[in-house]
Amino acid sequence: MIQYDGETMRFHLQGRGSSYVLQIVNGCLLHLYWGRRLQAARGSSPIVFTPRSFAPYHDPARRGFSLSTLPLEYPVYGNGDFRHPAYQVRLRDGSTITDLQYCSHQIYWGKKKLPGLPATYVQDDQEAETLEITLRDPVSGLAAILSYTVFRDYDAIARSVLFLNESEAPMDLLRALSVCLDFRDDRFDSLTFYGGHTYERNINRRPLAPGKWIVDSVRGASSPQHDPFFALVRPETTEDQGEAYGFSLVYSGNFSAEMEVDSYHTVRASLGINPFDFSWRLDPGESFQTPEAVLVYSGRGLGGMSRTYHDLYRSRLSRGTFRDQIRPILMNSWEAMYFKVDEEKILKLAQEAATLGIELFVLDDGWFGRRDNDRSSLGDWTVDRRKLPHGLAWLSARIHRMGLKFGLWFEPEMVSPDSELYRKHPDWCLHVPGRPRSLSRYQLVLDLSREDVREELVRSVAGVLSGAEIDYVKWDMNRHMTEIGSARLPPERQRETAHRYMLGLYAILEKLTGRFPNILFENCSSGGGRFDPGMLYYMPQTWASDNTDAISRLSIQYGTSLVYPPITTGAHVSSVPNHQVRRVTPLSTRGLVAMSGNFGYELDLGRLSDAEKLEIRRQITFYKEIRPLIQFGAFYRIVNPFEEGDAAWCFVSPDQKQAIGFYFRVMADPSHALRVFRFKGLDPKLFYENIVTGDVFGGDELMSSGLNVPDEKGDFKSYVWRFRKKEG
Ligand code: DGJ
Numbered sequence: 178m179i180q181y182d183g184e185t186m187r188f189h190l191q192g193r194g195s196s197y198v199l200q201i202v203n204g205c206l207l208h209l210y211w212g213r214r215l216q217a218a219r220g221s222s223p224i225v226f227t228p229r230s231f232a233p234y235h236d237p238a239r240r241g242f243s244l245s246t247l248p249l250e251y252p253v254y255g256n257g258d259f260r261h262p263a264y265q266v267r268l269r270d271g272s273t274i275t276d277l278q279y280c281s282h283q284i285y286w287g288k289k290k291l292p293g294l295p296a297t298y299v300q301d302d303q304e305a306e307t308l309e310i311t312l313r314d315p316v317s318g319l320a321a322i323l324s325y326t327v328f329r330d331y332d333a334i335a336r337s338v339l340f341l342n343e344s345e346a347p348m349d350l351l352r353a354l355s356v357c358l359d360f361r362d363d364r365f366d367s368l369t370f371y372g373g374h375t376y377e378r379n380i381n382r383r384p385l386a387p388g389k390w391i392v393d394s395v396r397g398a399s400s401p402q403h404d405p406f407f408a409l410v411r412p413e414t415t416e417d418q419g420e421a422y423g424f425s426l427v428y429s430g431n432f433s434a435e436m437e438v439d440s441y442h443t444v445r446a447s448l449g450i451n452p453f454d455f456s457w458r459l460d461p462g463e464s465f466q467t468p469e470a471v472l473v474y475s476g477r478g479l480g481g482m483s484r485t486y487h488d489l490y491r492s493r494l495s496r497g498t499f500r501d502q503i504r505p506i507l508m509n510s511w512e513a514m515y516f517k518v519d520e521e522k523i524l525k526l527a528q529e530a531a532t533l534g535i536e537l538f539v540l541d542d543g544w545f546g547r548r549d550n551d552r553s554s555l556g557d558w559t560v561d562r563r564k565l566p567h568g569l570a571w572l573s574a575r576i577h578r579m580g581l582k583f584g585l586w587f588e589p590e591m592v593s594p595d596s597e598l599y600r601k602h603p604d605w606c607l608h609v610p611g612r613p614r615s616l617s618r619y620q621l622v623l624d625l626s627r628e629d630v631r632e633e634l635v636r637s638v639a640g641v642l643s644g645a646e647i648d649y650v651k652w653d654m655n656r657h658m659t660e661i662g663s664a665r666l667p668p669e670r671q672r673e674t675a676h677r678y679m680l681g682l683y684a685i686l687e688k689l690t691g692r693f694p695n696i697l698f699e700n701c702s703s704g705g706g707r708f709d710p711g712m713l714y715y716m717p718q719t720w721a722s723d724n725t726d727a728i729s730r731l732s733i734q735y736g737t738s739l740v741y742p743p744i745t746t747g748a749h750v751s752s753v754p755n756h757q758v759r760r761v762t763p764l765s766t767r768g769l770v771a772m773s774g775n776f777g778y779e780l781d782l783g784r785l786s787d788a789e790k791l792e793i794r795r796q797i798t799f800y801k802e803i804r805p806l807i808q809f810g811a812f813y814r815i816v817n818p819f820e821e822g823d824a825a826w827c828f829v830s831p832d833q834k835q836a837i838g839f840y841f842r843v844m845a846d847p848s849h850a851l852r853v854f855r856f857k858g859l860d861p862k863l864f865y866e867n868i869v870t871g872d873v874f875g876g877d878e879l880m881s882s883g884l885n886v887p888d889e890k891g892d893f894k895s896y897v898w899r900f901r902k903k904e905g
Contacts (some may be wrong), residue, residue, distance in 0.1 A: 195332055211422065219293040368382045377706070750768055
């Protein structure tokens with residue numbers, strides 16, 4: 178998978194369908210090619226060393242060798258390249274110029290863990306090959322090891338960088354991106370996400386233009402505003418055809434994604450921790466590990482790129498007991514009770530849930546401290562006996578006796594000023610001495626860079642988890658960071674706080690998920706506000722949005738699927754009029770939208786009519802039949818709600834013997850065109866039988882000619898087709 182030609186000093190990283198080629202020239206690491214798989218990389222289009230005006234050089238005899246024009250693999254600052262660099266270091270003398278030169282490399286089977294950070298992994302060394310290239314600055318003693326892993330079964334490359342201070346003096350990393358590379362042309366559109374609370378992961382596609390295009394977060398979380406992901410796609414690339422280059426960062430904090438088009442029509446693409454307000458002191462002998470970036474090339478359009486991310490993230494990023502286990506259908510109490518938690522009502526709701534076939538009851542916010550609204554008690558993780566007089570152990574036992582599992586909500590990273598914890602430890606939150614502490618949702622952020630804070634957090638959460646029979650945790654986080662500073666760090670390390678917070682959070686999650694391997698953790702940040710690969714490493718599912726309206730969810734779930742597998746995407750049926758947008762949609766449509774992800778309910782089951790209960794019972798039976806297909810099947814997007822209003826997609830089992838297709842017809846209009854649903858991903862040579870009607874069609878016909886979408890009047894209609902291979 179990784180070849181090295183010692184004569185030309187060329188590396189060829191070969192994936193299943195892609196090749197990535199680098200070359201060392203004059204000690205400098207140049208980027209040669211990334212794209213469709215090559216049988217061999219012999220250098221048919223070598224780099225041209227053209228002398229250009231204003232281009233600085235070291236060697237007058239080789240004026241064409243200028244860092245300002247070469248396609249670089251991990252660009253340095255200060256020696257002639259005027260584009261943005263991949264890293265920057267401030268040395269003891271105040272200078273910020275270094276030059277990383279090739280020293281050595283090694284290629285080995287397997288993939289090392291990234292200390293303290295989430296990352297893709299292998300279960301067996303034969304699953305991947307890794308190239309490590311060691312670079313050194315001859316003057317300062319700075320070294321960097323660039324790491325590239327190529328997977329046998331997934332067409333992706335994982336890149337990260339380890340910085341080392343091999344000098345006798347401290348130095349400060351001012352910038353340390355995980356990936357940077359130069360494309361030789363700029364004929365690309367960029368694809369990024371934008372959004373906010375209740376409208377996460379909208380897709381923004383636009384042509385690259387000269388200059389820089391940056392998408393980032395300075396919020397202390399990957400955020401609902403943007404996502405640590407971008408793709409560069411050819412202007413002609415569609416869902417199913419053309420080239421797409423994906424960049425995804427396995428990180429949950431401040432990030433920066435930068436695309437820069439220079440005057441020679443090249444593109445520099447990079448991704449990593451946001452350098453804004455970041456620095457990291459490296460004392461002699463210390464090292465700094467960047468997060469991992471996962472690069473995916475697809476020659477089969479955006480769909481091909483997404484399916485690679487889905488396969489890799491589902492199988493070799495997500496971990497633990499639940500990775501390959503069928504996920505329970507849950508009932509969450511939030512929209513049914515909000516803060517009005519009441520033992521009797523919980524038992525009634527749970528009984529209804531059990532009768533309908535739901536498998537897990539989740540008690541959301543409001544069960545602890547004196548949490549009657551969002552103004553108090555975060556940090557005080559003790560049960561509120563006013564609301565739950567018999568306590569959690571009793572409640573969970575009662576719920577288990579109904580045949581349900583029991584889950585609980587926490588927001589452990591936060592503290593309310595009105596809490597016992599804050600009164601005892603006012604310096605435990607992020608703050609800058611002498612400055613007011615900005616509130617958001619009436620709460621402050623605990624300083625997870627501190628070990629004492631982490632220890633207390635683990636102690637208090639673990640205490641609750643071991644004090645009752647708890648099968649599931651919803652781990653929420655509902656504000657962003659302000660006054661980022663730590664009472665424990667010296668002045669020169671204050672700018673490390675946000676990243677140290679993330680390392681602290683990851684350490685906590687590693688501890689708790691390791692200690693409670695049979696608890697299913699669901700990630701949440703006011704919905705999908707921290708839906709990123711970093712969190713997926715610890716928690717195999719994420720509540721995708723606080724917007725539970727089925728029509729809003731079409732775009733949210735469609736956008737999310739660009740990178741994240743549908744089974745990682747929590748999706749619930751809620752009541753109508755919907756609590757966020759007041760829209761009234763049919764229960765059938767709410768059901769099919771939610772079934773396209775990690776399925777659950779979030780409504781007051783006690784208020785439903787018998788007819789609605791019957792329909793819900795049918796939905797649950799149906800989802801139980803299809804969920805292996807939703808969890809392990811390949812996902813194909815068919816109709817894009819951002820462009821067409823309607824939405825459609827399908828799931829196909831890995832052996833292509835089963836498929837399910839969904840069509841959502843959003844608005845009725847009087848003179849509409851008749852719609853056709855065309856499957857994707859079937860075997861064209863097989864025959865498939867409609868499970869309901871018994872009709873049999875070839876896979877080719879279902880994909881090319883398709884099926885008529887029923888022509889009904891009314892808004893918010895939805896349709897589903899299930900097919901299985903016709904045997905014999
Ligand atoms: C935000 C979450 O996204 C909601 O689902 C709910 O858990 C609330 N927090 C509770 O405060």
